[in-house]
Amino acid sequence: MTPRHTRLFAASALLALACPKPSVPPADAPALMPFPAAMPEVTPDYTWSPPPPxxxxxxxxxxxxxxxxxxxxxxxxxxxxxxxxxxxxxxxxxxxxxxxxxxxxxxxxxxxxxxxxxxxxxxxxxxxxxxxxxxxxxxxxxxxxxxxxxxxxxxxxxxxxxxxxxxxxxxxxxxxxxxxxxxxxxxxxxxxxxxxxxxxxxxxxxxxxxxxxxxxxxxxxxxxxxxxxxxxxxxxxxxxxxxxxxxxxxxxxxxxxGDWTSKQTAPPSLPPPPGLTAPAARGGRVMVDNPGASQTVLRVWMPGWSASDPHRVAGDLGTVVLGGTFTSRLNALLREEKGYTYGARAGLTNGRGYGTITVSTNV
CATH class of the missing domain: 3.30.830.10 (Metalloenzyme, LuxS/M16 peptidase-like)
Structure with missing residues (x-):
């Protein structure tokens, strides 16, 4: 055996000694729980309503x-x-x-x-x-x-x-x-x-x-x-x-x-709520050249529900189902099933007199 081989053998032996030994569970350790053969039962719905202010x-x-x-x-x-x-x-x-x-x-x-x-x-x-x-x-x-x-x-x-x-x-x-x-x-x-x-x-x-x-x-x-x-x-x-x-x-x-006062006699006047009169709000496509970008960004804008709209809560829930979570329909289709993108999402933005739904992804 050459000196080089001797050194390699000695190094290998030292590494082997340094490796931790596999742990042995104690004799009184509980047995591992078997994987369930059937899906667990779904618990009853828990109804919760936030307290009114x-x-x-x-x-x-x-x-x-x-x-x-x-x-x-x-x-x-x-x-x-x-x-x-x-x-x-x-x-x-x-x-x-x-x-x-x-x-x-x-x-x-x-x-x-x-x-x-x-x-x-x-x-x-x-x-x-x-x-x-x-x-x-x-x-x-x-x-x-x-x-x-x-x-x-x-x-x-x-x-x-x-x-x-x-x-x-x-x-x-x-x-x-x-x-x-x-x-x-x-x-x-x-x-x-x-x-x-x-x-x-x-x-x-x-x-x-x-x-x-x-x-x-x-x-x-x-x-x-x-x-x-x-x-x-x-x-x-x-x-x-x-x-x-x-x-x-x-x-x-x-x-x-109690000492908070204002030099103004009235609060500032706000602009009227935006009307959906812009060409893009009525449909169409807008292309933006962004040289050097590593990905193409896709956005879809749609009218949504304003903050005071009685259908806003239902609309917000529907938007979550569409693209508000990782398991949403958009992400399941475009990422998991088609493999087109790492992620796709949707969100509802609303305010005084306006609301928009935005669907977004990058490819």
């Missing part, structure tokens, strides 16, 4: 929708303000979302870093989402930290700082995000879909985030003015769900937001 009046005559949910020491608070990106100035698409983003970048006596640190110290989740017809501020916390959380929410709503330095930092991030979106064929397809379906001149047509070009000009003052015009307490809709009773919730809101 209790609606009361709170600060400035606004409505509070409350659901008492004991059991876990958690509370979720939402403030819903009408407006959204549909009230963007025609020359400044994306202004509303930019302004909303600044609410959490410093408020009152706390700059951006201190505001973020204060939230993290108490495990408070605070976020803002800008839709096409509304802005939603979301607060989630424990019952114990709720007073502190409401104080932080009050700061964000009534005293956002709009610091110039932080504004420029946010601007750079948002512009880069919009540039990145142009390289994403899915984002391009979504933007084109909204524009073609509703018509280029409708306030819902532009992306709520705006464009890289439109985000260059807004100043910190423009952002502050946008928020003050929309932050009208009488127009707010409060939603509180969790381990807190309705009177306690109403008192908490009054204690923290």
């Amino acid at each position: 209790e609606v009361v009046t709170t600060v400035a005559g606004s409505q509070l929708w409350h659901v008492h949910r004991p059991g876990l020491p958690l509370v979720s608070v939402r403030i819903i303000l009408p407006g959204g990106s549909s009230v963007d100035p025609e020359s400044q698409p994306g202004l509303t979302a930019f302004s909303d983003d600044m609410l959490l970048r410093g408020a009152g006596d706390l700059d951006a870093a201190a505001f973020s640190a204060a939230l993290q110290a108490e495990a408070i989740a605070l976020s803002v989402v800008t839709g096409r017809d509304r802005t939603i501020l979301s607060l989630d916390c424990t019952v114990e930290t709720l007073p502190t959380a409401m104080s932080m929410l009050h700061r964000a709503v009534t005293a956002p700082r709009f610091d110039p330095d932080e504004t420029e930092r946010a601007r750079v991030q948002r512009i880069q995000s919009r540039k990145d979106a142009l390289d994403n064929p899915r984002s391009v397809a979504s933007a084109v879909g909204w524009q073609e379906f509703f018509g280029a001149d409708h306030p819902y047509a532009h992306p709520p985030m705006g464009t890289a070009e439109s985000l260059i000009t807004p100043s910190a003052k423009d952002l502050a003015d946008s928020w003050r015009q929309r932050a009208h307490p009488a127009a707010a809709r409060w939603v509180v769900v969790g381990d807190i009773k309705v009177e306690a919730a109403r008192t908490l809101i009054a204690d923290h937001f």
